[in-house]
Amino acid sequence: MEKPDITIVGGGLAGLSTGIALAESGIDTAIVESRGKAKADIFGFLLWPPGTRSLRWLGVLPEALREGAELDSLAWFLTERTDTRIQVDLAELGAGTFLGIRPSRLESVLRDAALRAGVRILDSVDEWSLRRERATWTVRLRRGEDTTELRTPLLIGADGSGSRLRGELGLPSSRWQPRGQAIVTGVGGPLPARESRQALSATGSGGCVSLGDKASWLYSVEPEADAAADPERALRRYAELDGLDEEYAAAFDQVERAVVVRPWTVTVPRWATDGAVLMGDAAHGMLPHLGLGGSLTLEDVPLLREVAEEAVRTGDFCAARLSAFQRRRQARTAYAQRISNQWARVLCSTTPGARTARDLAMRRMARNVELASRFYRELASPSVPSLGTRMRMMML
Known part of the structure; x- marks a missing residue:
């Protein structure tokens, strides 16, 4: 039986970054993850400066920049009006580093850093169960033929917007999706510039984000019926619009696969209970329309470490203490959810x-x-x- 100070459920962006932060503070940390390896990429991360500042704080930003692309500009335009274009020079903005990167590459960087920091990563978990006795959680894991038990006073839920742990803890949540709308997403070839570019059309929007020298994230927001009928056509349509020249269009010719997704906003009124706290998408999952979700997850990490350190130091893991994390993060995350929802409503509105x-x-x-x-x-x-x-x- 292992007895880590903290067990994190979820070994993606949220869990790995939190594991690094806790381990570097001397907190014995274990991560539980069902996957044995990163999923194939169907989208990219557009990380805003608050997110990349967390990567710098974790000591992994230089590696992440080598695996992705530091963006130079953000551009928006209306497809029917060539005179309507908004282009923001990110260097002149002076806000910090904007990063485009494939999720699998960022997870690889974080996983290596977590292992160097001494985090135990228990992946390829086939089944897990949970019980609480005398203010201690017992997490029972099955990995193939092997069974492991973890006894831990604090659980961190970092298992995404569909969080199973959230349900196991009895923390209620609700979802919202834009009606009749879907996103077609894929990873394509490189762009001629390191930027994020979005075009607005009569029925939706589409665009591209540089993910480095070899790849880009390509996406379109469409009426659901159009997206389902021909995803590749829906994605390629934005390569043919005014404002995307042939060099940009070439990236769409190299799409590995076009996938239709219907993401949602997750509202969780209460993020903590005795001995457990949620973070990242498990606490505040949001639509990807403005690319804020990954950054908000990384923003959580320094404050969550502060709250968790105090809980471990005092031995007090009650909901009231752990709820300090939500009180200090909720205004920021709620605002990001709200503007992402508002933008989603207008893109395909009839x-x-x-x-x-x-x-x-x-x-x-x-x-x-x-x-x-x-x-x-x-x-x-x-x-x-x-x-x-x-x-x-x-x-x-």
């Missing part, structure tokens, strides 16, 4: 006037690039954008 209002706002923003830069600069900080900026964005 409500009369919705598209006209969306396009009018884009044209006004194109004439006021400083406001767009201010919004991105504030969103790239670890706080909520100021009320003044939010009001001006709403009035566009």
